[in-house]
Amino acid sequence: TISKSLDGKTVLITAGPTYESIDPVRFIGNHSSGKMGFSLAEEAARRGAKVILISGPSSLDISHPNIEIHRVTSAKEMFNEVFKYYEISDIAIASAAVADYAPKEIASEKIKKNDDSLTIELVKNPDILKTMGERKSKQFLVGFALETQNEEENALGKLQKKNLDMIVLNSLRDDGAGFKNDTNKIKIFTENDRKEFALKAKNEVAKDILNVVEQEILK
Numbered sequence: 251t252i253s254k255s256l257d258g259k260t261v262l263i264t265a266g267p268t269y270e271s272i273d274p275v276r277f278i279g280n281h282s283s284g285k286m287g288f289s290l291a292e293e294a295a296r297r298g299a300k301v302i303l304i305s306g307p308s309s310l311d312i313s314h315p316n317i318e319i320h321r322v323t324s325a326k327e328m329f330n331e332v333f334k335y336y337e338i339s340d341i342a343i344a345s346a347a348v349a350d351y352a353p354k355e356i357a358s359e360k361i362k363k364n365d366d367s368l369t370i371e372l373v374k375n376p377d378i379l380k381t382m383g384e385r386k387s388k389q390f391l392v393g394f395a396l397e398t399q400n401e402e403e404n405a406l407g408k409l410q411k412k413n414l415d416m417i418v419l420n421s422l423r424d425d426g427a428g429f430k431n432d433t434n435k436i437k438i439f440t441e442n443d444r445k446e447f448a449l450k451a452k453n454e455v456a457k458d459i460l461n462v463v464e465q466e467i468l469k
């Protein structure tokens with residue numbers, strides 16, 4: 251068999267949104283499709299890696315002998331699933347759009363519409379990526395950032411604060427970039443380098459990201 255660039259590597263990828271339950275029938279979520287994470291999983295598998303894809307609710311499916319998909323719903327479930335596999339991973343890529351807050355309590359019955367206003371108290375979810383940074387041993391750790399202001403400064407701040415090796419900045423200013431689209435426009439920052447890429451399909455963006463990861467782990 252032909253040798254491939256990620257042969258022997260285990261790659262952990264988080265993808266999609268998380269849903270945070272309010273009551274038995276309602277949740278707080280976001281519009282993440284999971285496309286970026288699934289494209290990364292596909293490309294890493296094509297390059298010979300063993301891929302552990304941990305996805306929040308997404309309509310996407312994936313089937314490849316090298317990919318194990320673990321489906322979760324909430325941020326807390328994603329956190330628990332990630333740390334079952336983090337230690338055995340060589341590369342970890344956090345592309346999930348994890349909800350920052352979750353309802354403090356999940357109502358056991360469907361909430362009735364009675365009053366004119368309803369208040370739901372939210373509490374902060376665990377930061378999965380930050381915890382990966384704290385527990386980092388051999389892993390090459392990649393995060394994503396989606397900023398609406400001071401984007402480069404904030405992305406670089408996250409690289410440091412979360413102890414990452416690389417951060418991918420999604421531009422929200424460009425049409426066709428980010429979240430729900432099939433295309434994305436990114437900048438990649440490592441401690442000493444920055445690269446800017448053109449708007450392209452997410453499966454092409456996945457190749458750019460993994461090319462930089464491979465360059466960096468060979469350094």
Ligand code: C5P
Pocket residue numbers: 264325344345346347348349350375376377378379380392393394395396408
């Ligand atoms: O701090 P911020 O949410 O902007 O950071 C974005 C990065 O952190 C993404 O890579 C995202 O997957 C990750 N993240 C996480 N757990 C959270 C929040 C964000 O893994 N609770």
